[in-house]
Amino acid sequence: MDRHGRVATDLRVSLTDRCNLRCTYCMPPEGLDWLPKVEVLTDEEVARLVRIGVEQLGIREVRFTGGEPLLRPGLVGIVAAATALEPRPEVSLTTNAIGLARVAPALAAAGLDRINCSLDTVDRDRFKQLTHRDRLDDVLAGLAAAQAAGLTPVKVNAVLLRGMNEEDAVPLLDFCLEHGYQLRFIEQMPLDAHHAWTRGEMVTAEDILERLSAAHTLTPDTEERGSAPAERWLVDGGPATVGVIASVTRSFCGSCDRTRLTADGQVRNCLFAREESDLRTALRDGASDAELADRWRIATLGKLPGHGIDDPSFLQPARPMSAIGG
Ligand SMILES: Nc1nc2c(ncn2[C@@H]2O[C@H](COP(=O)(O)OP(=O)(O)OP(=O)(O)O)[C@@H](O)[C@H]2O)c(=O)[nH]1
Ligand SMILES: C[S@@+](CC[C@H](N)C(=O)[O-])C[C@H]1O[C@@H](n2cnc3c(N)ncnc32)[C@H](O)[C@@H]1O
Ligand code: SF4
Numbered sequence: 001m002d003r004h005g006r007v008a009t010d011l012r013v014s015l016t017d018r019c020n021l022r023c024t025y026c027m028p029p030e031g032l033d034w035l036p037k038v039e040v041l042t043d044e045e046v047a048r049l050v051r052i053g054v055e056q057l058g059i060r061e062v063r064f065t066g067g068e069p070l071l072r073p074g075l076v077g078i079v080a081a082a083t084a085l086e087p088r089p090e091v092s093l094t095t096n097a098i099g100l101a102r103v104a105p106a107l108a109a110a111g112l113d114r115i116n117c118s119l120d121t122v123d124r125d126r127f128k129q130l131t132h133r134d135r136l137d138d139v140l141a142g143l144a145a146a147q148a149a150g151l152t153p154v155k156v157n158a159v160l161l162r163g164m165n166e167e168d169a170v171p172l173l174d175f176c177l178e179h180g181y182q183l184r185f186i187e188q189m190p191l192d193a194h195h196a197w198t199r200g201e202m203v204t205a206e207d208i209l210e211r212l213s214a215a216h217t218l219t220p221d222t223e224e225r226g227s228a229p230a231e232r233w234l235v236d237g238g239p240a241t242v243g244v245i246a247s248v249t250r251s252f253c254g255s256c257d258r259t260r261l262t263a264d265g266q267v268r269n270c271l272f273a274r275e276e277s278d279l280r281t282a283l284r285d286g287a288s289d290a291e292l293a294d295r296w297r298i299a300t301l302g303k304l305p306g307h308g309i310d311d312p313s314f315l316q317p318a319r320p321m322s323a324i325g326g
């Protein structure tokens with residue numbers, strides 16, 4: 001629990017800072033200086049820290065992310081270790097879906113519960129322009145394979161960029177409705193590696209809803225939202241929904257239940273934290289489970305009430321989204 005009474009029950013684990021796409025809102029086309037291999041937690045180290053979170057710290061949901069988690073060779077084994085824990089946490093994956101078509105059955109067999117996938121457009125040229133890679137077909141095949149393997153509900157995350165893919169919002173929603181995927185639009189956050197984010201350029205929740213409403217009737221979903229980042233609307237009376245994750249204009253920090261572990265073994269109590277707690281060094285120096293759990297508890301205590309993007313003193317964290325684990 002932090003000093004503001006929020007309880008972190010949702011652990012987001014980054015398995016790598018590397019990626020095979022270059023989404024313009026996340027990474028520059030030339031990529032980034034990747035973490036040296038020796039600094040990245042081994043599969044056994046990841047499994048141990050997740051176990052401590054679940055057994056000693058009340059973690060109930062584990063999300064594997066990155067960078068691109070499908071690039072991690074030991075992913076299936078890491079998922080299997082997490083799903084074997086007691087009490088059994090919910091285990092999910094956030095991915096760009098490239099390569100998922102091949103591995104979805106093995107992930108399902110390892111106990112993975114569900115998948116969230118990034119997809120910002122279903123227009124092939126725009127996909128290439130946005131991600132600097134011509135891989136739309138791989139992503140669509142990955143989504144279909146996740147659905148077929150029962151990794152449901154399959155959720156799709158989309159970021160809209162002004163002057164780029166705003167017009168793709170409705171076709172993307174229609175595509176998701178047709179295939180039974182739950183679409184959510186995300187407000188762009190100041191977490192890009194190249195610090196290009198500006199508040200004025202960001203496509204807001206209001207802009208998104210206005211655009212979607214021109215083609216569909218949206219009514220607020222009355223189902224309890226809890227600590228979920230996405231606000232949901234029923235589309236054309238339901239049961240299909242569309243969500244908006246308005247991290248900037250309607251932030252949800254007051255009900256935040258997240259804690260994060262980076263690929264190099266640092267605990268972050270917030271996506272925007274400016275400090276990290278180094279579990280990797282402690283772990284490699286021989287710390288016991290109880291000592292590691294204590295460090296994690298202390299790191300959680302100091303969590304700030306919110307991200308402070310609107311404060312004049314706001315500073316973007318040193319690490320970008322891909323290195324933190326989005
Ligand atoms: N501000 C903020 N944004 C977050 C946080 N977690 C996720 N997001 C945003 O929500 C987007 C989607 O995250 P997902 O990995 O799909 O997870 P989710 O929406 O939390 O998860 P579920 O709805 O439970 O599947 C991320 O890309 C972020 O932009 C968070 O802790 N803080
Ligand atoms: C960092 S990626 C990691 C997992 C995987 N590579 C993927 O794209 O789903 C996780 C999520 O972060 C989102 N994201 C990346 N940069 C962002 C930014 N600056 N603002 C908001 N969301 C961002 C992506 O759209 C994606 O849904
Ligand atoms: S959003 Fe995900 S897929 Fe796109 S560059 Fe970042 S880490 Fe890679």
Ligand code: SF4
Pocket residue numbers: 252253254256257258269270271272304305306307
């Ligand atoms: S910005 Fe930080 S406090 Fe706010 S919801 Fe995200 S992780 Fe939680």
